Amino acid sequence: MRGDPEVHELIAASSLPEVLAQLGSAPGMWMPIAGGTELMVAHAAGRLNTPKLISVWGLPELGFIRVSDDCISIGGGVTFGQIRRHAAIAADFPLLSRAASWIGSIANQNRATLAGNIVNGSPAADAPPALLVYDAEIELISQRGSRRLPYSHFHLGYKQSVLEPDELVLALHLPRRFAKHAQYLRKVGTRKAMAITKVALAGTAVVDDGIVAEIRLAAASVADRPVRMTAAETALLGKKLSFETRRAVRKALLNEVRPIDDIRSTAEYRRHVAANLLDEFLNELTREGSSV
Numbered sequence: 001m002r003g004d005p006e007v008h009e010l011i012a013a014s015s016l017p018e019v020l021a022q023l024g025s026a027p028g029m030w031m032p033i034a035g036g037t038e039l040m041v042a043h044a045a046g047r048l049n050t051p052k053l054i055s056v057w058g059l060p061e062l063g064f065i066r067v068s069d070d071c072i073s074i075g076g077g078v079t080f081g082q083i084r085r086h087a088a089i090a091a092d093f094p095l096l097s098r099a100a101s102w103i104g105s106i107a108n109q110n111r112a113t114l115a116g117n118i119v120n121g122s123p124a125a126d127a128p129p130a131l132l133v134y135d136a137e138i139e140l141i142s143q144r145g146s147r148r149l150p151y152s153h154f155h156l157g158y159k160q161s162v163l164e165p166d167e168l169v170l171a172l173h174l175p176r177r178f179a180k181h182a183q184y185l186r187k188v189g190t191r192k193a194m195a196i197t198k199v200a201l202a203g204t205a206v207v208d209d210g211i212v213a214e215i216r217l218a219a220a221s222v223a224d225r226p227v228r229m230t231a232a233e234t235a236l237l238g239k240k241l242s243f244e245t246r247r248a249v250r251k252a253l254l255n256e257v258r259p260i261d262d263i264r265s266t267a268e269y270r271r272h273v274a275a276n277l278l279d280e281f282l283n284e285l286t287r288e289g290s291s292v
């Protein structure tokens with residue numbers, strides 16, 4: 001049933017301290033709303049249970065992209081439209097740029113924010129696999145101060161995270177050290193646009209003289225949250241890309257993924273597509289061989 005706008009209160013904050021004070025005054029009572037592309041859908045479906053909303057849309061303190069020598073920091077309020085148009089992000093983090101270009105439609109990308117994508121916590125969201133294979137750090141802020149942790153530690157389970165009710169996502173920090181890595185991202189969906197991911201796999205790797213010297217793998221829609229594929233990584237690290245290694249890695253991945261059956265796909269299909277995407281990435285690494 002459609003939500004009733006009468007039961008909701010919405011305030012628009014003019015500064016970050018104002019938002020933090022409001023969130024801190026009654027933790028759990030107020031919910032931040034940024035682009036609203038998740039929350040307005042929830043409202044329309046009668047699933048928006050928090051009556052009090054505080055808008056963080058357009059706050060300059062969340063809307064920055066900062067490029068330094070060793071890092072690009074992206075404010076939580078930055079939209080996917082801004083991300084896909086940013087030259088330094090496209091150059092250093094092409095997987096994030098590409099993921100941004102897949103999110104909904106252009107209109108959607110102009111409202112959808114990075115923090116909203118992460119905090120919503122969908123296992124199928126497009127940004128998380130890229131953030132995971134780039135070793136992103138997430139910075140959270142409240143009136144109590146700020147804290148920074150590996151993004152891989154943020155999600156705890158289905159729509160569960162370490163975010164406290166009085167905290168906001170201030171920024172994502174991406175270390176600029178992937179220029180020489182082989183990089184891979186593929187999303188399998190029903191269509192090329194406006195499609196929720198059935199399975200996605202991202203990877204960054206360094207192969208040195210035929211040996212896998214560095215490997216990061218992350219996937220969407222194969223577990224209750226966006227995940228790093230650590231068992232598959234372990235099966236690859238320090239190994240030659242031989243037939244035996246590839247067989248062991250495929251097996252590790254198939255044991256590691258925990259997808260579900262839903263209206264978009266079956267768990268079985270997701271498992272096998274995830275393994276096939278991994279094969280595709282390993283084919284690329286094998287082709288590029290020691291030049292990577």
Ligand SMILES: Cc1cc2nc3c(=O)[nH]c(=O)nc-3n(C[C@H](O)[C@H](O)[C@H](O)COP(=O)(O)OP(=O)(O)OC[C@H]3O[C@@H](n4cnc5c(N)ncnc54)[C@H](O)[C@@H]3O)c2cc1C
Pocket residue numbers: 031032033034035036037038039040041056062076077102103104105108111112113114115116117118119120124125126127167168169170194195196
């Ligand atoms: C038509 C359509 C198509 C879509 N297609 C895709 C797609 O292809 N891929 C995909 O991944 N997603 C897709 N989405 C989902 C959505 O657009 C994204 O998840 C978007 O990034 C959410 O950002 P938002 O700013 O709109 O979040 P909001 O709806 O404003 O908020 C979502 C959640 O994030 C919280 N939040 C927002 N900002 C902060 C912050 N700074 N700190 C703490 N919490 C915060 C809110 O409290 C809420 O819990 C689609 C949505 C629609 C409606």
